[in-house]
Amino acid sequence: DMAIKKEVFGRLDEVCKPGAILATNTSTLDVDEIAASTSRPGDVIGLHFVYQAMIHLHYKWRDEFRDAVDLAFAACHRQMQLAEQAAKVLHETFPHKPLPPHFGFQRAASLLEQQGAYKRAIEICKRAERQGWQGNWAWRVHRITKKLHERGYPVVSVSSSGLSQI
Numbered sequence: 001d002m003a004i005k006k007e008v009f010g011r012l013d014e015v016c017k018p019g020a021i022l023a024t025n026t027s028t029l030d031v032d033e034i035a036a037s038t039s040r041p042g043d044v045i046g047l048h049f050v051y052q053a054m055i056h057l058h059y060k061w062r063d064e065f066r067d068a069v070d071l072a073f074a075a076c077h078r079q080m081q082l083a084e085q086a087a088k089v090l091h092e093t094f095p096h097k098p099l100p101p102h103f104g105f106q107r108a109a110s111l112l113e114q115q116g117a118y119k120r121a122i123e124i125c126k127r128a129e130r131q132g133w134q135g136n137w138a139w140r141v142h143r144i145t146k147k148l149h150e151r152g153y154p155v156v157s158v159s160s161s162g163l164s165q166i
Contacts, residue, residue: 005026008038009037009044010090022035022044024046025046031046033063035156038133052103072111074112076111077108079100083102083133099131100134101133102131102134105125113140125141
């Protein structure tokens, strides 16, 4: 919805410092029209598939290239860095609307789990849930915590939100 996108970018224009890049992930809306709704159209860019495509590409080649998983995780990390500010603005602008799922958090948690970095995977899931990104975060944490327990790590408690504390 173009009206919502313009409203969000108007708010971003107000709260972000001068020179900050304002990025949109839209693939169907005109980025130039969104940019025109700000006082700094030259700082607005479209990133719809940039990080997600990098994540997909590197993950696809994980068995062929030694550093592909590291590159996929780095793209996840960059996407997650952008997500924190985006989540904050979206929560402020649309306090009663949930955020969509976030591919960077989802893939990062999966990669870490596959590598056996269970505690880091749980941290990623908790961070995504705290920011409000939709997803099966509690289920993922439960599943990963179960793996930790099976490998001899004690499970201390379970929080009221269903996320295990280790």
